[in-house]
Amino acid sequence: MFKRFLCALLALMLLLSMGTACAAEPREIDPLEYDSLPEPQEGQHHYLLACIDNWKSENQKLSNTDGVILVTLDTEAKRLLFTTFTREMLIKRPDGGIGRITYIAKNYGPEELCKIISTHFGVKVDKYIIFSMDNVQSIIDAMGGVYITVTDAEADYLNRYRISRDSTTPSMGKGGTYLFGGHAAVIYMRIRKVGGDGDAGRTRRMRTVLSTLANDYADASLGEAMSLLSTVSENLVTMNLTMADLVEAAGYAMELRGVEPEGMQMPSDDALEPITYAGMETRQVDFELARKQLADFLKMTPKQESTQFEVGE
Numbered sequence: 001m002f003k004r005f006l007c008a009l010l011a012l013m014l015l016l017s018m019g020t021a022c023a024a025e026p027r028e029i030d031p032l033e034y035d036s037l038p039e040p041q042e043g044q045h046h047y048l049l050a051c052i053d054n055w056k057s058e059n060q061k062l063s064n065t066d067g068v069i070l071v072t073l074d075t076e077a078k079r080l081l082f083t084t085f086t087r088e089m090l091i092k093r094p095d096g097g098i099g100r101i102t103y104i105a106k107n108y109g110p111e112e113l114c115k116i117i118s119t120h121f122g123v124k125v126d127k128y129i130i131f132s133m134d135n136v137q138s139i140i141d142a143m144g145g146v147y148i149t150v151t152d153a154e155a156d157y158l159n160r161y162r163i164s165r166d167s168t169t170p171s172m173g174k175g176g177t178y179l180f181g182g183h184a185a186v187i188y189m190r191i192r193k194v195g196g197d198g199d200a201g202r203t204r205r206m207r208t209v210l211s212t213l214a215n216d217y218a219d220a221s222l223g224e225a226m227s228l229l230s231t232v233s234e235n236l237v238t239m240n241l242t243m244a245d246l247v248e249a250a251g252y253a254m255e256l257r258g259v260e261p262e263g264m265q266m267p268s269d270d271a272l273e274p275i276t277y278a279g280m281e282t283r284q285v286d287f288e289l290a291r292k293q294l295a296d297f298l299k300m301t302p303k304q305e306s307t308q309f310e311v312g313e
Contacts (some may be wrong), residue, residue: 080256137186
């Protein structure tokens with residue numbers, strides 16, 4: 001009996017040692033100085049949108065951010081850009097420690113999230129809007145829903161998630177194109193365990209929904225745009241935009257009606273490295289490469305063709 005206990009104990013110790021063997025200290029992270037960052041390029045206007053991982057939330061009690069998206073309205077080059085950021089990446093926190101970006105808004109506030117994005121990726125952004133999942137649902141419903149094409153695997157996942165029978169039109173069956181209501185669209189954007197691409201798949205689905213909604217509003221009238229602006233302002237957790245800022249952003253968006261949205265994942269796969277840190281499966285980033293890739297993306301013109309930055313990849 002004692003021998004069996006000893007063998008079991010040794011086996012457990014071996015398993016524990018194997019589990020920590022893959023863990024490692026992340027490489028040093030050297031963010032840029034916020035005050036040294038250049039102002040946005042002529043005609044480019046950046047807005048950071050973040051969605052927390054609760055259906056409802058309060059400004060003073062934020063949860064982790066599940067989705068972080070930089071929306072860039074480029075009225076000079078006539079481009080509409082969506083840059084999504086993976087929630088799993090390691091960054092340098094405001095206190096100097098290393099942690100995942102998903103905890104920043106909750107623990108330090110949305111202003112610090114803007115600074116983290118700015119100093120780690122080299123793009124100065126100071127305007128933000130924070131949504132809950134319920135806010136996003138309400139906005140999509142107010143826009144009449146969104147058409148999404150899903151694979152068989154995605155359809156199976158959504159059905160097993162028990163979305164209501166009337167949350168898509170027609171009712172969800174196999175893969176195909178459906179009109180999604182707000183609740184079903186939020187669940188679709190949160191899918192991570194289908195397709196084998198994890199959080200990259202989640203950020204891709206976010207870009208897909210945003211770009212589709214943008215295309216659907218290509219012919220929106222000024223009245224429709226102002227109605228949507230009112231809906232957005234009524235369905236958010238917090239923001240630092242004034243009403244004048246919102247009206248200004250709506251004006252930029254009206255200038256870009258009909259422009260085909262572009263998008264990219266940030267960091268890209270070749271700037272990410274899996275790592276186990278502090279007991280979590282996460283990703284460390286080659287920020288020098290990531291900053292170069294994002295800068296190149298923002299400097300592109302509509303005439304430059306690059307499959308690397310297409311929405312949905």
